Each structure stands twice: as C-alpha cells, then as structure tokens.
Amino acid sequence: GIPASKLLIPLSFSSMLGGMCTLLGTSTNLVLQDLAASAETPYEIGMFTMAPVGAPLMASGVLFMAIFHCLLPDNSESGKSAAAEKRNYACTFICTAAANGKKLQAIGLLSVPGASHVGTDKNVDPRALLPSVDGEPLKSVDTNDPDVLQKGYKLEFQCTADAIPRLRKFREVKIDKDDELSMLGGGRRHRRLFEVSLDHGSPLVGEPVDSIVALSYYNAVVLSHRSIGQPTRTRAGTSLATQAVYETNSPMGSADEEVGGTPRASSNHEAFGETLLKVGDTLVIESFASFLGTYSTSGHFSVVRELAHSFAPRFETKKDQIRVVVAGIVLILMVSLAAADVYNIFVTSCAASVLLVAAQCLTIEQAFAAIKGRVVLAIVATYGLGAALSSTGVADVLAAGLVTLGKATGNIGLLAILYLTTSVLSCIVSNQATVILLWPVVQQIDIEGLEISHFALALMMGASTAFATPIGYQTNLMVYGPGRYTFVDFMKIGGALTIILTALAGPLVYILTETTGTEAPSMQPTTQP
Numbered sequence: 001g002i003p004a005s006k007l008l009i010p011l012s013f014s015s016m017l018g019g020m021c022t023l024l025g026t027s028t029n030l031v032l033q034d035l036a037a038s039a040e041t042p043y044e045i046g047m048f049t050m051a052p053v054g055a056p057l058m059a060s061g062v063l064f065m066a067i068f069h070c071l072l073p074d075n076s077e078s079g080k081s082a083a084a085e086k087r088n089y090a091c092t093f094i095c096t097a098a099a100n101g102k103k104l105q106a107i108g109l110l111s112v113p114g115a116s117h118v119g120t121d122k123n124v125d126p127r128a129l130l131p132s133v134d135g136e137p138l139k140s141v142d143t144n145d146p147d148v149l150q151k152g153y154k155l156e157f158q159c160t161a162d163a164i165p166r167l168r169k170f171r172e173v174k175i176d177k178d179d180e181l182s183m184l185g186g187g188r189r190h191r192r193l194f195e196v197s198l199d200h201g202s203p204l205v206g207e208p209v210d211s212i213v214a215l216s217y218y219n220a221v222v223l224s225h226r227s228i229g230q231p232t233r234t235r236a237g238t239s240l241a242t243q244a245v246y247e248t249n250s251p252m253g254s255a256d257e258e259v260g261g262t263p264r265a266s267s268n269h270e271a272f273g274e275t276l277l278k279v280g281d282t283l284v285i286e287s288f289a290s291f292l293g294t295y296s297t298s299g300h301f302s303v304v305r306e307l308a309h310s311f312a313p314r315f316e317t318k319k320d321q322i323r324v325v326v327a328g329i330v331l332i333l334m335v336s337l338a339a340a341d342v343y344n345i346f347v348t349s350c351a352a353s354v355l356l357v358a359a360q361c362l363t364i365e366q367a368f369a370a371i372k373g374r375v376v377l378a379i380v381a382t383y384g385l386g387a388a389l390s391s392t393g394v395a396d397v398l399a400a401g402l403v404t405l406g407k408a409t410g411n412i413g414l415l416a417i418l419y420l421t422t423s424v425l426s427c428i429v430s431n432q433a434t435v436i437l438l439w440p441v442v443q444q445i446d447i448e449g450l451e452i453s454h455f456a457l458a459l460m461m462g463a464s465t466a467f468a469t470p471i472g473y474q475t476n477l478m479v480y481g482p483g484r485y486t487f488v489d490f491m492k493i494g495g496a497l498t499i500i501l502t503a504l505a506g507p508l509v510y511i512l513t514e515t516t517g518t519e520a521p522s523m524q525p526t527t528q529p
C-alpha cells in the first residue's frame with residue numbers, strides 16, 4: 001500500500017487550502033471578520049467573500065501536490081520495530097455488515113497508528129449472519145478471495161492502548177464484547193475507555209479476567225488485558241494467529257515460576273478468560289466518565305488514565321442513524337442562515353450547539369471541552385498587542401515601509417509580499433495572532449488602486465497557508481507524529497508550495513477581490529509644524 005507519510009501532509013495541506021474558501025473554513029477568517037466590521041471604515045466579510053480567490057489557490061495547491069508528490073518522504077519502514085515493542089495489548093474485533101465484500105487495506109485498518117493486524121478468524125458464528133443484528137443488508141461476498149472480509153469474521157490486533165479507540169471508530173468492525181457492554185446499559189455518550197494498573201486494594205486481584213467483579217463493583221467492562229511480565233492473550237476460542245504470537249514470545253517455565261515477585265498463574269489458567277489477575281497487571285476498560293474521579297485515588301489502581309478520544313461508538317442503532325441526519329440538517333441550517341445574512345455566525349453556531357446537545361449528539365461536557373481556553377486567551381491577549389502597535393505608532397512605521405515596497409513593486413507585488421509575510425509569520429506564531437498583529441498595519445496603508453478589501457483577502461489567504469513548519473497549524477501537528485516527519489520534510493514541500501502560491505496570490509487578490517469603490521482611508525501620520 002501507499003505509506004502514510006505520502007498521504008498525511010497532503011491531507012493536512014488540503015484541509016488548510018479548503019479553509020480559505022469560506023468564512024467557516026478557519027477561525028482566522030472569523031477573527032478578521034470581527035476586526036474588519038469594527039474598523040473605522042467597516043468592511044463586511046460574508047460567507048463566501050474569499051471564495052473567488054481561495055478556490056483557485058486551493059486548486060493550484062492540490063495540483064502542485066499531485067505533480068510534485070516525489071517531494072513527500074517515504075517513511076514506511078522507519079520506526080516499525082520501536083512501534084512494535086509498544087504494542088502490548090491484543091484485541092479481537094468482529095466484522096459488521098458494513099465490512100462485507102471489503103478488504104482490510106481498503107477500509108484503512110492496516111494503517112491505524114499503534115495497531116498491527118495479526119490474524120483473521122473466518123469461522124463465522126451463524127448468529128452473526130442475521131441481518132437484524134446491525135440492521136444492514138448483507139452483500140454477496142467473493143469467498144474465493146482470501147483478502148475479502150465477511151460479516152462475522154474476527155480480526156485480531158496487537159496494539160497500544162491508545163490504538164483501541166482509533167480502531168473502534170471504523171463502522172466496519174466492533175469490539176468482541178457485545179454481551180458484556182450491553183450490561184452497562186444506556187448512556188453511551190457518557191462512556192470512555194481507561195487504562196488502569198491493578199494495585200493491592202483492588203477486588204479484581206486474584207479474579208479471572210472475565211470475572212463479573214469488574215461489572216458489579218466498578219460498572220466497567222474489561223476490553224483487553226496485559227499480564228505483568230507476559231504477552232497479552234485474547235479469549236479462548238478465537239483464531240490461532242494471536243495464540244501463535246503468544247506461544248512464540250511467551251517465556252517457557254514451570255507453573256510456579258515467579259514474574260516480578262508475583263507467582264504466575266498455573267498453566268490451566270493460560271487461556272484468556274481464565275487468567276488470574278495480579279497486582280501490576282494493566283487493563284483497558286470501558287466505564288462511565290465519573291470512573292476517573294472516583295477511583296484515581298482509591299488505592300485500587302496505581303495508575304488510572306483516560307484514553308484520548310475514547311467515546312463509545314454511536315453508529316450502530318436506529319437512534320444513532322437519526323442523530324446523524326439531525327446533525328447534518330443542523331449544519332446545513334447553520335451555514336445557510338449565516339450565508340443568507342439572516343443571522344450572524346455567532347448566533348447560528350450557538351443555536352446549532354444547543355440543538356446538538358438537545359438531540360444527544362454530544363454532551364454538555366463535550367461541547368465545553370471543544371472550547372480551547374488557551375487558544376481563546378492567546379487570541380484575546382493578541383488583540384491588546386495589536387492595539388498597542390496602532391497607538392504607539394509602530395503600525396505607522398511598518399505601513400510606511402510597505403508603501404515604499406508598493407511603489408517599487410506595484411500593487412500586485414505589494415499584495416504578494418503581504419501574503420508571503422503573513423504566511424511566514426503564521427509558521428512561527430498562530431495564524432489568528434498574525435492577522436491581529438498585521439491588521440492595524442494594513443489599515444494605515446494608502447496606495448491608489450488598493451482598498452482595505454484587498455488587504456483583508458491577502459491576510460486571510462496568507463494566514464491559512466502556514467505550510468513550511470509543523471507548528472504553523474493544528475493539522476500539521478496532528479500528522480507530524482503518525483507520519484514520522486521532520487521539520488525538513490515540511491520545509492521542503494511546504495516551502496515550495498508557499499512560493500508557488502505567493503506568485504499566484506498577488507494577481508488573484510488584485511483582480512478577483514470584490515471592491516467597494518472606496519479607497520483605503522489615508523491614516524498616515526502628519527508632520528507637526
């Protein structure tokens with residue numbers, strides 16, 4: 001298959017390029033809309049004001065990445081051994097009707113960071129073939145193709161704890177714990193995954209892994225288990241692939257051999273479901289959000305860690321499908337009402353959030369967790385710095401320098417320089433801070449043929465194209481680790497793309513920007529007699 005490193009940078013860059021086309025594409029556009037609306041000469045930025053310039057730049061960026069994909073690194077081999085050493089849990093997933101007729105590679109299960117597919121059990125339980133199990137019609141499957149999946153197949157993975165919630169996000173599979181999870185009852189939106197290490201005070205010590213104690217005492221279900229000093233095992237009765245891994249790696253010894261000072265369970269407990277839990281064993285469990293606060297200092301566990309983005313899957317029932325439709329309708333209404341100027345974007349987004357919480361598409365906690373306090377605080381603080389640049393005259397000096405450049409390079413050259421400056425600054429500081437700092441500067445520029453709308457569009461385009469460093473934009477940071485990239489990788493392809501878009505941005509902004517017919521006001525400082 002194609003290495004992830006060949007796809008993740010294009011994925012990140014494409015999301016940034018797409019954000020240039022609408023007001024909601026990136027928070028930077030919303031910040032600049034507020035700045036422009038409150039300026040001495042207000043400039044209204046609508047939902048698609050930037051689309052005439054953003055769409056050609058987006059198409060150019062995508063075309064560049066398609067042609068010059070050779071600049072992308074191939075990191076398919078590096079780091080595999082290190083990652084394999086960290087894979088210390090085994091999980092079994094059952095294929096749903098959505099997987100019928102598909103292949104593992106096509107679904108994407110083979111490229112999940114931290115997870116490795118070790119085998120497939122094709123002995124299908126007849127009950128799994130009933131269409132009523134998950135409500136989806138079964139497709140005909142080519143049984144002669146060994147790589148094609150069928151509903152009921154069991155897929156076994158060796159993975160890190162953090163990879164388990166990633167695997168659960170695929171509609172084509174569900175973890176092999178249906179019966180146990182159903183005993184937790186409703187309230188799936190409040191459930192999370194936790195990684196815990198057993199301490200002496202836990203009633204689970206000495207109990208089998210599949211004991212009812214976890215459910216009755218903690219209201220939790222054990223999804224996977226790693227015994228101290230031993231490789232993990234799946235439940236008895238699944239395919240031999242994972243058992244072969246265990247037999248290959250498991251140290252041979254007597255039934256009375258000790259591991260870390262703790263007697264190992266005797267051989268008749270070796271199958272998962274009969275293995276006795278010991279102090280120091282680690283478990284991945286599913287429970288409710290309150291579990292962390294209740295048991296983190298209880299003495300039952302030496303470590304309690306909530307796994308990131310581990311919300312329980314919510315796409316298996318009819319209610320889940322209805323919520324998907326509701327969420328889509330709410331999104332369309334929010335964008336339509338804002339685009340038609342019926343309500344401003346703040347009102348429509350707040351109303352949409354309330355509707356999504358009311359429809360149980362997300363919880364109040366999830367809604368507030370989506371608000372990044374540090375980011376908001378940084379943006380607010382930068383507003384003060386931007387005002388200081390204007391009141392102290394620093395913006396005047398910088399504007400005078402840009403005017404000089406504009407006279408030397410022409411209006412198109414000035415817009416290209418402004419675009420490049422914004423893009424470079426966004427690679428170092430946040431893109432929101434960049435536009436807040438540069439806005440008072442561009443307000444001071446007075447050049448014939450250019451309006452404030454030209455400068456606003458150049459700022460929005462430049463702030464959305466922080467390609468040259470991994471710290472320039474959130475999506476760059478998201479793909480930096482999984483793609484095993486370096487700073488040089490981003491500088492190589494991101495720098496080249498920035499140069500190409502700079503050459504295009506100047507003429508596009510100058511020609512395609514919708515003007516108001518009013519020149520930017522002259523706000524240059526006057527000389528006192």
